[in-house]
Amino acid sequence: MWRWREGVRGQHEPNPITIIALGLSPTGIAFVRGWAGKGWSRHIGVFAYTPLYVTTVRGTGKVLASTHQAWTPTDKESKYKYHHSRSIILPGLLDLFPSHTHLYILTNSVKMVPSIKLNSGAEMPQVGFGLWKVDGEIASDVVYNAIKAGYRLFDGACDYGNEAECGQGVARAIKEGIVKREELFIVSKLWNTFHDGDRVEPIVRKQLADWGVDYFDLYLIHFPVALEYVDPSVRYPPGWHFDGKSEIRPSKATIQETWTAMESLVEKGLAKSIGVSNFQAQLLYDLLRYAKIRPATLQIEHHPYLVQQNLLNLAKAEGIAVTAYSSFGPASFREFNMEHAQKLQPLLEDPTIKAIGEKYNKDPAQVLLRWATQRGLAIIPKSSREATMKSNLNSLDFDLSEEDLKTISGFDRGIRFNQPTNYFSAENLWIFG
């Protein structure tokens, strides 16, 4: 269906597509600028002197622009930049045009995801793909298919035990020309047993080698808890227990020690941005006192049963972007036999969420995801089924009313699923106590 959309970060579209884009400056003069991921493109085309341009790609025999289109929100004045990664149209004209551009695109097929500007300067896609519990046997195909479906952000971690396989999916997509490394946003996380300052860089280098890339776009401290080092040759990923069974052995590393080592990753070019996950307000305040590089993002459990408004307020005030995980609440935790995950009304089946979805012709998952993105958060849902991959990715093309947003926030019960004490007996791991 043809529709107007405001600019967003682009996604690869494997099929032939036609795009008509309209560039409007604040003065009403039409122009479009080219952006090639790392800098302004030397390519600008036929649309320079006209408010309308048409690009046809693949299979037409007359290629005016590439299959890689991207639209990125930048700042308040210049709302969106035009990503143009493989343009072969008239080089050189670009710099004649001013940078403040509002873009609207009439499209029948380009998938578009807005991005969030991080305090590091990087642009992070607002919708990404989560990799927890993606089985190693299928992870390569899942990542490859997710790239084909249009995902550009992948949220991985040492602890997920599938980084090498995920990397194979990335390598295949790059080899086939579907995407370039710089168009991807690869996130990984530091596991608890590698918090000692001298353990951070070696493990990041191993994780990078597993992924087959030479930098992470974002690297997070997974949990604010330091456990004793377990050598990767002994067990990898090491998990929570020192003996692989039940013993919890803390390490003496402070968050300051770990964060200082994280900062050196940025200095060495191993991570473009660094951040934290599962941190609460007190620890963030402390971290911000000594951080030379401020955390770019905070990744937290966030769903209508755990709204965490105060934490979001803090993050906003401090310029830290927030990523929501487990957006469907109990759905991700039922398999762990967690009593409260099994007893609670599944959000995906909740009559109120369903009724809201029906108003917008959206499924409950899309409602839950849109509630999070309208609250300004990034989301990283996971699904290995192609249809849900796509519907999750396409959850931004409608707006919930203020009233509906409030109704959903009203589900808040402060219920947290993802904490160690819910998985195993862990008397000294009351991270969220």
Ligand code: NAD
């Ligand atoms: P999720 O919310 O992505 O998925 C929960 C369940 O819902 C899965 O079984 C999935 O298959 C299913 N699902 C997905 N889309 C659906 C749809 N449209 N309709 C119906 N069911 C659907 O949960 P998650 O995996 O817990 O979280 C997402 C990602 O967040 C993870 O993969 C991981 O990358 C990240 N995460 C991070 C942490 C952390 O400690 N930082 C913890 C948990 C998850």
